[in-house]
Amino acid sequence: MSDQDSEPDLSRRHYITLxxxxxxxxxxxxxxxxxxxxxxxxxxxxxxxxxxxxxxxxxxxxxxxxxxxxxxxxxxxxxxxLQEGFQEKHPDIEINDNPVAGGGGTNLQAVIRNRVLxxxxxxxxxxxxxxxxxxxxxxxxxxxxxxxFEGDMEENYRxxxxxxxxxxxxxxxxxxxxxxxxxxxxxxxxxxxxEEAGVDMGSISDxxxxxxxxxxxxxxxxxxxxSLSMAAPWTVLQLWSSNLIGLYxxxxxxxxxxxxxITSEVEAALEVTADQFEYVTPDAGxxxxxxxxxxxxxxNGVMLMEGDWAAGNLFAADGYEYxxxxxxxxxxGTDGVYNINTDGFPYPQPNPxxxxxxxxxxxxxxxxxxxxxxxxxGAIPCRTDVDLxxxxxxMQEQFEDFxxxxxxxxxxxGDGVSPQQGTSLKNAMSRFMDNRNVEATxxxxxxxxxL
Amino acid sequence: MSVLTKIRNxxxxxxxxxYRSENDGMRSYLKSDFFRSMPxxxxxxxxxxxxxxxxxxxxxxxxxxxxxxxxxPEYSVSNFDFEMYFRMLEDPSFWSAAxxxxxxxxxFTLVCLVVGLCLAIIVDNLLKGQGVFRTVFLLPFxxxxxxxxxxxxxxxxxEMGTINTLFDIVGMGFLGQDWLGDPALRLxxxxxxxxxQFGGYAMIIYLASLRTIPQEHxxxxxxxxxxxxxxxxKVIIPQLSSASVSIAVVLMVFxxxxxxxxxxxxxxxxxxxxxxxxxxxxxxxxxxxxxAYGAALGTVLFVTTVVILAPYLRYQYKRxxx
Numbered sequence: 001m002s003d004q005d006s007e008p009d010l011s012r013r014h015y016i017t018l019x020x021x022x023x024x025x026x027x028x029x030x031x032x033x034x035x036x037x038x039x040x041x042x043x044x045x046x047x048x049x050x051x052x053x054x055x056x057x058x059x060x061x062x063x064x065x066x067x068x069x070x071x072x073x074x075x076x077x078x079x080x081x082l083q084e085g086f087q088e089k090h091p092d093i094e095i096n097d098n099p100v101a102g103g104g105g106t107n108l109q110a111v112i113r114n115r116v117l118x119x120x121x122x123x124x125x126x127x128x129x130x131x132x133x134x135x136x137x138x139x140x141x142x143x144x145x146x147x148x149f150e151g152d153m154e155e156n157y158r159x160x161x162x163x164x165x166x167x168x169x170x171x172x173x174x175x176x177x178x179x180x181x182x183x184x185x186x187x188x189x190x191x192x193x194x195e196e197a198g199v200d201m202g203s204i205s206d207x208x209x210x211x212x213x214x215x216x217x218x219x220x221x222x223x224x225x226x227s228l229s230m231a232a233p234w235t236v237l238q239l240w241s242s243n244l245i246g247l248y249x250x251x252x253x254x255x256x257x258x259x260x261x262i263t264s265e266v267e268a269a270l271e272v273t274a275d276q277f278e279y280v281t282p283d284a285g286x287x288x289x290x291x292x293x294x295x296x297x298x299x300n301g302v303m304l305m306e307g308d309w310a311a312g313n314l315f316a317a318d319g320y321e322y323x324x325x326x327x328x329x330x331x332x333g334t335d336g337v338y339n340i341n342t343d344g345f346p347y348p349q350p351n352p353x354x355x356x357x358x359x360x361x362x363x364x365x366x367x368x369x370x371x372x373x374x375x376x377x378g379a380i381p382c383r384t385d386v387d388l389x390x391x392x393x394x395m396q397e398q399f400e401d402f403x404x405x406x407x408x409x410x411x412x413x414g415d416g417v418s419p420q421q422g423t424s425l426k427n428a429m430s431r432f433m434d435n436r437n438v439e440a441t442x443x444x445x446x447x448x449x450x451l
Numbered sequence: 452m453s454v455l456t457k458i459r460n461x462x463x464x465x466x467x468x469x470y471r472s473e474n475d476g477m478r479s480y481l482k483s484d485f486f487r488s489m490p491x492x493x494x495x496x497x498x499x500x501x502x503x504x505x506x507x508x509x510x511x512x513x514x515x516x517x518x519x520x521x522x523x524p525e526y527s528v529s530n531f532d533f534e535m536y537f538r539m540l541e542d543p544s545f546w547s548a549a550x551x552x553x554x555x556x557x558x559f560t561l562v563c564l565v566v567g568l569c570l571a572i573i574v575d576n577l578l579k580g581q582g583v584f585r586t587v588f589l590l591p592f593x594x595x596x597x598x599x600x601x602x603x604x605x606x607x608x609x610e611m612g613t614i615n616t617l618f619d620i621v622g623m624g625f626l627g628q629d630w631l632g633d634p635a636l637r638l639x640x641x642x643x644x645x646x647x648q649f650g651g652y653a654m655i656i657y658l659a660s661l662r663t664i665p666q667e668h669x670x671x672x673x674x675x676x677x678x679x680x681x682x683x684x685k686v687i688i689p690q691l692s693s694a695s696v697s698i699a700v701v702l703m704v705f706x707x708x709x710x711x712x713x714x715x716x717x718x719x720x721x722x723x724x725x726x727x728x729x730x731x732x733x734x735x736x737x738x739x740x741x742x743a744y745g746a747a748l749g750t751v752l753f754v755t756t757v758v759i760l761a762p763y764l765r766y767q768y769k770r771x772x773x
Binding site: 106109110113116117135136138139141230231232233281282283284285286287300418419420422423424426427430431433434435444 | 519520523543604608609610629631632633634717718720723724735739741
């Protein structure tokens with residue numbers, strides 16, 4: 001055949017060798033370009049291109065780009081109300097609503113980091129303020145917005161959310177506007193199960209007594225005493241941090257956050273947490289947090305330690321009424337402490353629409369905005385002067401507590417820890433869930449806070 | 452040397468036999484298959500080099516920096532170090548993820564090979580319904596990790612999952628377990644689900660190889676008095692070594708990519724009992740903002756893949772199949 005007649009000057013192997021060499025050359029070319037292109041600050045050309053199109057160029061309509069992960073449930077309803085209220089006040093500003101759903105915000109955060117890195121951030125985005133923003137503050141990509149807080153907002157925000165607005169550190173300037181607050185240290189329970197077990201909820205004053213109550217429920221009725229999702233470590237981190245506050249006080253918790261050596265306290269809280277593991281539902285390791293919350297209305301769980309967003313699941317359950325079928329109180333021993341998890345909007349710089357973003361921030365920080373958003377979201381406002389007459393009785397109680405309680409920033413979400421600290425805490429808790437090693441976990445938790 | 456001297460030297464050299472022979476060499480090079488085929492293989496090679504291997508190399512360079520995802524790293528050699536790799540050595544999460552990755556790689560691959568081979572032999576010996584069984588066993592392979600992850604999450608549910616329910620129905624409820632919640636069972640449960648998905652793939656490749664073995668080999672073995680098991684063990688299975696190597700390599704690479712399955716079921720933190728390097732890499736880069744550390748983990752994962760593939764590529768090369 002013809003292919004045999006042609007000159008066999010190069011074998012297939014030679015082609016592979018040569019192709020490999022060419023590939024290597026192209027890689028070398030790539031790295032050469034990468035090096036020169038990437039280290040230059042001029043590489044941030046994306047921002048200028050985008051700035052112009054949607055920016056405050058002084059002519060016509062301005063487009064404010066908002067990114068968030070509130071795409072369903074109360075968050076989506078609240079966000080819609082928030083945007084409608086803004087547009088009524090500022091009809092000349094269009095909103096480019098650009099949500100990124102999924103991953104509990106992780107997907108959006110990955111998008112935002114890329115955009116910030118390219119110098120092309122949106123006008124603003126939903127995030128957990130507090131130490132979660134510390135990387136951005138260190139990088140100098142968030143603007144000092146003290147001028148927005150001056151006067152009205154500074155007077156009406158309480159200390160906890162104001163600290164979150166400073167990325168969790170009083171030495172930082174204001175860089176974000178917190179919008180709503182969830183409380184982390186809550187205990188929900190099914191009233192009929194508790195009565196059947198003969199438990200007096202009002203008598204539980206600390207986590208140790210709470211463990212005794214769990215044992216009593218376990219002994220008296222068949223329904224599992226504690227509904228807890230252990231498929232991911234953040235729920236257990238919430239539980240442990242509530243145990244730490246419940247066994248000691250807010251100051252001990254703050255000492256832990258500050259990286260101080262409080263080994264014995266951390267270990268004591270871990271031991272109580274391990275005791276509580278004995279009473280969790282049989283499928284705790286397999287079910288997600290939503291499924292764990294629904295065990296109360298399904299009759300498959302008696303107690304639930306969760307953030308107050310869990311109330312949304314309980315309110316949504318058919319025929320399961322607050323104060324009739326389920327109740328709530330601050331987690332045992334934490335009465336007087338409000339473990340704060342906020343949502344809010346950071347102010348990036350360079351900003352594609354500075355004037356419109358200023359207006360958005362002022363709107364988010366207003367009593368009216370927080371009223372229209374927080375009610376459907378199932379959270380309380382950051383401001384103390386919001387009219388709560390239309391809020392649920394539970395949220396009204398929470399708000400009352402918030403006015404007088406000591407606010408501490410959550411470790412399990414983002415207000416109180418940097419992303420690196422948060423991941424290390426969850427890694428440590430994840431190991432604890434598997435091996436129950438109190439000593440090693442205490443060391444890992446405290447190491448995490450020194451990162 | 453003056454210009455005139457240079458020109459004279461050039462003219463003298465061009466008239467020399469050596470120079471003419473150099474020109475002939477160039478002409479034959481331009482006419483060669485290599486040069487003439489260049490438009491076909493060079494562009495894809497350069498593109499692959501740039502976008503695949505360039506990315507891998509860049510990832511390695513990134514792992515030498517302290518990039519945290521918000522400020523661009525400084526790409527200067529004086530700032531490069533192996534800090535992320537040393538950090539890895541001290542990180543208990545890395546060791547548990549590496550251990551699980553290796554266990555998954557070895558056990559999952561071996562079990563899939565055995566299951567695939569058994570299924571292939573059974574299907575090959577079926578007188579009827581071969582097509583149906585082939586499809587039934589291969590179907591899970593066509594599903595994505597996301598679908599099978601959700602599917603097995605339901606199957607493994609200790610209260611309402613199919614597995615524990617089946618045990619209850621047959622009166623063996625005591626065998627029911629919290630398959631994904633119990634750290635002692637978690638990785639094995641993951642491996643079983645992956646084996647369910649990839650056993651069919653191994654079967655189909657083995658089946659194709661079995662079909663290439665001449666009927667005379669079976670008959671000769673039988674004439675020599677070999678029973679069913681001895682015939683397969685001594686005569687047929689040794690002829691499947693090439694297929695086994697190919698399947699093993701594909702399965703090992705799939706096991707390194709089990710990220711999607713684990714992420715769907717456990718999120719970014721499956722716990723030390725089931726964490727693998729791919730999930731840890733994602734967690735460090737996307738949740739903890741430790742992009743340089745994530746890049747270092749990616750590099751380790753890449754090297755692991757190369758270590759797995761290299762003997763196979765060498766084997767293929769030696770057989771002249773590459």
